[in-house]
Amino acid sequence: MSKIAVVYWSGTGNTEAMARAVAEGAEAGGANAELLTATEFTSDIVEAYDAIAFGCPAMGAEVLEEDEFEPMFTACLPKLRDKRIALFGSYGWGDGEWMRNWEETCQEAGTVFACDSVICEEAPDEEAVAACQSLGKALADPNAVRA
DSSP states (O other), rough: EEEEEEEEOOOHHHHHHHHHHHHHHHHHHHHHEEEETTTTTTTTGGOOSEEEEEEEOOOOOTTTTTHHHHHHHHHHHGGOOOOOEEEEEEESSSSSSSHEEEHHHHTTTEEEEOOOEEEEEEEEEEEHHHHHHHHHHHHHHHHHHHH
């Protein structure tokens, strides 16, 4: 059984709702999913997981949350080479630039995307929840890799 970490930061609850849907999808896919906030996750435990979903909303000028999430993620990044990951998050403005930049950072670090990232505007609707559940299922499948 795959062990999946679903790591998130949420200011309004939107990204937390997405994280819960990702964890549900991973569990439905047969994995053991652990839901962790950015303050609960550290680079020291990256290797304990087969795959990791990271969730963070767009903040400010479309950047990752800078006080808790971004420092945690930056510390983890060197350990994510060849690790299967997936990204998700919500936004209230803009066009998803923060996610494109985040994906590029991950690609440059040598991560392996299990599937396409999921973003939604404001609170996740039924379609976004279903996409998050699919993201979780992809992480549960050790053979799933984004083309």
